[in-house]
Amino acid sequence: MTGVRRLRLLLGVLVLVVGGVVGVAAVPAEAATSITLNGGSAGRVFDGVGAISGGGGNSRLLIDYPEPQRGQILDYLFKPGYGAAVQMLKIEIGGDTNSTSGAEPSVEHTRGAVNCDVGYEFWLAQQAKARNPDIKLYGLAWGAPGWIGGGNFWSTDMANYLVSWLGCAKQHNLSLDYLGGWNERNYNIGWYENLRSTLNSSGYSAVKIVGADSDWGIANDINSNPAFASAISVIGAHYPCGYRSAQTSCGVPAAATNSGKTLWASENGSDDYNSGAQAMARGINRGYIDGRMTAYLNWPIVAAITPNLPYPTMGLVLASQPWSGHYTVGKNAWVQAQTTQFTAPGWHYLDSSSGYLGGNRGNGSYVTLKSTNNSDYSTVIETVDAGGAQTVNFAVTGGLSSGAVHVWSTNLNSGNQADYFVHESDITPSGGSYSLTLQPGRVYTVTTTTGQGKGTAAGPGAGGLSLPYADNFDGYATGAEAKYLMDWQGAFEVAGCGAGRAGRCVRQMSAQAPITWDTLSDPHALLGEPGWGNYTVSSDVLLEKSGYAELMGRANTQSYGGAGGLNAYHLRVSDNGAWSILSSNTNATVTTLAHGTVAALGTNRWHSLALTFAGSAITASIDGVTVGTANDRTWGAGQIGYATSQGETAQFDNLSITPGSGSGGSTGTIVGADSGRCVDVPGASQTAGTQVELWDCNGGANQQWTASAAGELRVYGSDCLDADGQGTTAGTKVVISVCSGTTSQQWKVNADGTITGVRSSLCLDATSAGTGNGTLLELWTCNGGGNQRWTRG
Incomplete structure (x- = not known):
C-alpha cells in the first residue's frame, strides 16, 4: 500500500x-529569543516568595509528627539550599473560629486572660526562624473572639488585641515584619488609621501594615486619602491571577499601580501540592511581569490535616499522618525553590530583562533579579505551555557577572521526584554571551549564585492510626492542643481539670460565639482516621454551665462554607439529663435517631459517655448504663470527636477508642494491581450516578470503601458502588448510588483479586486497561487482566 x-x-x-x-x-x-541581562535596568525591590500557615488549621498535624520526620519536613519548608526555602511566612492570628480547614486558638479567649502559649503558629514561626533567620513574618486574622468590640471586628478592641498578639510573639523571640487587617472582609479606613497609630504608640512602628488582603479596591481610597495612604505600606490582593486558575495573566488595575505602594499577591495558589505546580510557575513570574507584584504567597504552606477536611492536599508538602511519620514533598515545593534558592528579599527585579519568550505568552516567561552585591543575578524561566524546544541567547551587561552560569531545572510534566530541581550542566559565557536550549513544560533557573541543594530525607511509608487508642491528657502543657485533636470551631485546649479532679483535661475555651470568617457551627474537634468503622469511643465529660456536650463517632466529610455541616453521629447530653443520638450531614441537617432523659447531669460534675458502632447498630451509654440504641446505615466509617453548645466551656477526659468486630466489615482503599491507584469518586462528588475512576491514593473519604455485611462497597457511609442502571452487560459504567439493597450494589471480593458484581457476574474493570489518573471504571467480562485485580488497603 x-x-x-x-x-x-x-x-x-x-x-x-x-x-x-x-x-x-x-x-x-x-527563531531564537535574545535576552539582554542588563544590571543597569530599573526594577522594583523583591520581597519574597512564601506561603501561608492559617486560613484554617492546615498546619495542625505538623507539630504532632515524631522526630526525625518533623524536622525533615521543616527543613524542606524553610532550610536554605534544601527545599522550598520559603522566604516569607504568613501566620494566622487565631480567633477561635473556623477559617477554612479548621479553627485556630486565640491568645485571649476572654477579655484580659492572655495566654501566649496556645496553638502552634508561634512554634512554626520559631522553627522557620531557626532555619532561616532572614525569613519575613506576617500576621493576619481571619476571625476573632466574640468579646472583641461586642462582636465588631473594626473596633479599638481589635487593634489592642493585635498589639497583645504581637506581645506574645515577642515573648517567643519573634518580631513581625508585616501585619494585616481582616482576611477577605474588605476594609475600614478609620480602623486602619487607628491601627497604625496604636502600633506606633506601642513600640511597633517598624511593623508594616498590609491592606486589605482582599482585592485591589483599597487602592482608590489610598489614592484619595493621604492619611489612609500613610497608614498602609503594602497593597495585598488575593488571587490576582484568578482563583485556583492557570495563572496565565496577572493584571493589576491602574489605581493600584499608580498608588506608589508595594504590591503583593498576598494569597495565591490553593492548589494540590503536585498538580498546582504549573499554575504556580506561571504566577510567580507573571505576577511581576504583568502587575509588578513583588511577593507571591501560596495558600497554604503544608497539607497537615486529615483527608476528610476541605482542601486536604493543598500546599508544598503533604503531611497528614503524624502517627506513621509519612510525608511527601510536592512538586509545588520545587517550583518555589526555583526562585527562592536563587534570590533573597532585597534583590531587585530587572524590568528590561523580564518578559515573555519571543514576546509570546505561549512560549513562556522569564524574570531576572539582581543581587544586592550588584553583580550576581538569577533568571527564572518557565516554559509551561511551550509547544517545543526553543533556544535563548543571553547577553550580559550593566555590571552583572560574566562568570560561570549554573542551570537548574524542574520537569513539570514528570511524576518522578528525580526530575525535580536538577542541577544541569554549567555554562561558561564567552564575551558575556551564552545560549541555552529550553525544553517545554519546565522551570529553569540560570544563575551566577551557588549554595543550592536538594534535600535527600524521605519519610516512612503511609500507615493508619491503629486501635485501641487512648489519651488521659495529663502529659501536655496547659494551653496545648491534645495530640491529633483538630479544632473545627471553638478552641479545645488542655487545662487543669475541674470539680476536684487531679491532672489535666481538654476544655472548650471559647466562652461566646466568635466573630466568624466562615459559617458558624457549634464548637467541635475531630481525631483519628476517616476509615474507622466499628469501634467504641468513650470519654468523661463535665459541663461547666447550662448547655450540652457531645461525643461524636463515624465523623467523616466536613463541609466548608454553605451550611458548614458534618457527616457524623452524636451522643448529646444536657445538664438537665436530656440525651439524644443524632445523625448530622454536610447540609447541617440533624436527625434524631433516639432520645430520652436520665437524672439531671448538672454542672461541675463528671460523667462518662460512650458510643458503640457495630455495622448499622449504634449504642449509647451514660455512666456505664445503656440509655438508647439506634439502627442506621447512613455513616459507615469516620473519626471521633468532641462538641459543645455555643459558649459551653465543657471539659473532657480519659478518651478511649477500642476496636469492634460487629457486622460492618472493613474500611479502606481499593487499589488496582496494574495501576497502583485507588478507586476514587471524582472530585469527592456525592451526586448519584457519578462514575468512579482511578486516582492517586491520597487517603480521602472519597477513596474509603466499607465492605458491609450485605456485600456492598460503601463510600461516605450511605452511597454504594453500583452498576449504572442496574446494567449487566460489558461496558456498563460503575457509579455511586444511594444504597438501596439492590443486587447491582452487591459485590463479591474473590481470592484471585477480582471483584465481581453479584447481579452481573462481570468484573470491576479499568477501562481499556488504563492505569493513569482519571481512568474510568466499568463492568467487563472477566479475563484475568491486571486491570481487573484489586487489593484492599
Whole structure:
C-alpha cells in the first residue's frame, strides 16, 4: 500500500512513513529569543516568595509528627539550599473560629486572660526562624473572639488585641515584619488609621501594615486619602491571577499601580501540592511581569490535616499522618525553590530583562533579579505551555557577572521526584554571551549564585492510626492542643481539670460565639482516621454551665462554607439529663435517631459517655448504663470527636477508642494491581450516578470503601458502588448510588483479586486497561487482566 500512512512529530523532527520507507524532514525551528541581562535596568525591590500557615488549621498535624520526620519536613519548608526555602511566612492570628480547614486558638479567649502559649503558629514561626533567620513574618486574622468590640471586628478592641498578639510573639523571640487587617472582609479606613497609630504608640512602628488582603479596591481610597495612604505600606490582593486558575495573566488595575505602594499577591495558589505546580510557575513570574507584584504567597504552606477536611492536599508538602511519620514533598515545593534558592528579599527585579519568550505568552516567561552585591543575578524561566524546544541567547551587561552560569531545572510534566530541581550542566559565557536550549513544560533557573541543594530525607511509608487508642491528657502543657485533636470551631485546649479532679483535661475555651470568617457551627474537634468503622469511643465529660456536650463517632466529610455541616453521629447530653443520638450531614441537617432523659447531669460534675458502632447498630451509654440504641446505615466509617453548645466551656477526659468486630466489615482503599491507584469518586462528588475512576491514593473519604455485611462497597457511609442502571452487560459504567439493597450494589471480593458484581457476574474493570489518573471504571467480562485485580488497603 502506498501513500502517507501517519505523521508524527518527535523531538522537533517530522517523521513520514510512506510506503514502508521512512523519510526525515526538519521542522522549521522557532527563531531564537535574545535576552539582554542588563544590571543597569530599573526594577522594583523583591520581597519574597512564601506561603501561608492559617486560613484554617492546615498546619495542625505538623507539630504532632515524631522526630526525625518533623524536622525533615521543616527543613524542606524553610532550610536554605534544601527545599522550598520559603522566604516569607504568613501566620494566622487565631480567633477561635473556623477559617477554612479548621479553627485556630486565640491568645485571649476572654477579655484580659492572655495566654501566649496556645496553638502552634508561634512554634512554626520559631522553627522557620531557626532555619532561616532572614525569613519575613506576617500576621493576619481571619476571625476573632466574640468579646472583641461586642462582636465588631473594626473596633479599638481589635487593634489592642493585635498589639497583645504581637506581645506574645515577642515573648517567643519573634518580631513581625508585616501585619494585616481582616482576611477577605474588605476594609475600614478609620480602623486602619487607628491601627497604625496604636502600633506606633506601642513600640511597633517598624511593623508594616498590609491592606486589605482582599482585592485591589483599597487602592482608590489610598489614592484619595493621604492619611489612609500613610497608614498602609503594602497593597495585598488575593488571587490576582484568578482563583485556583492557570495563572496565565496577572493584571493589576491602574489605581493600584499608580498608588506608589508595594504590591503583593498576598494569597495565591490553593492548589494540590503536585498538580498546582504549573499554575504556580506561571504566577510567580507573571505576577511581576504583568502587575509588578513583588511577593507571591501560596495558600497554604503544608497539607497537615486529615483527608476528610476541605482542601486536604493543598500546599508544598503533604503531611497528614503524624502517627506513621509519612510525608511527601510536592512538586509545588520545587517550583518555589526555583526562585527562592536563587534570590533573597532585597534583590531587585530587572524590568528590561523580564518578559515573555519571543514576546509570546505561549512560549513562556522569564524574570531576572539582581543581587544586592550588584553583580550576581538569577533568571527564572518557565516554559509551561511551550509547544517545543526553543533556544535563548543571553547577553550580559550593566555590571552583572560574566562568570560561570549554573542551570537548574524542574520537569513539570514528570511524576518522578528525580526530575525535580536538577542541577544541569554549567555554562561558561564567552564575551558575556551564552545560549541555552529550553525544553517545554519546565522551570529553569540560570544563575551566577551557588549554595543550592536538594534535600535527600524521605519519610516512612503511609500507615493508619491503629486501635485501641487512648489519651488521659495529663502529659501536655496547659494551653496545648491534645495530640491529633483538630479544632473545627471553638478552641479545645488542655487545662487543669475541674470539680476536684487531679491532672489535666481538654476544655472548650471559647466562652461566646466568635466573630466568624466562615459559617458558624457549634464548637467541635475531630481525631483519628476517616476509615474507622466499628469501634467504641468513650470519654468523661463535665459541663461547666447550662448547655450540652457531645461525643461524636463515624465523623467523616466536613463541609466548608454553605451550611458548614458534618457527616457524623452524636451522643448529646444536657445538664438537665436530656440525651439524644443524632445523625448530622454536610447540609447541617440533624436527625434524631433516639432520645430520652436520665437524672439531671448538672454542672461541675463528671460523667462518662460512650458510643458503640457495630455495622448499622449504634449504642449509647451514660455512666456505664445503656440509655438508647439506634439502627442506621447512613455513616459507615469516620473519626471521633468532641462538641459543645455555643459558649459551653465543657471539659473532657480519659478518651478511649477500642476496636469492634460487629457486622460492618472493613474500611479502606481499593487499589488496582496494574495501576497502583485507588478507586476514587471524582472530585469527592456525592451526586448519584457519578462514575468512579482511578486516582492517586491520597487517603480521602472519597477513596474509603466499607465492605458491609450485605456485600456492598460503601463510600461516605450511605452511597454504594453500583452498576449504572442496574446494567449487566460489558461496558456498563460503575457509579455511586444511594444504597438501596439492590443486587447491582452487591459485590463479591474473590481470592484471585477480582471483584465481581453479584447481579452481573462481570468484573470491576479499568477501562481499556488504563492505569493513569482519571481512568474510568466499568463492568467487563472477566479475563484475568491486571486491570481487573484489586487489593484492599
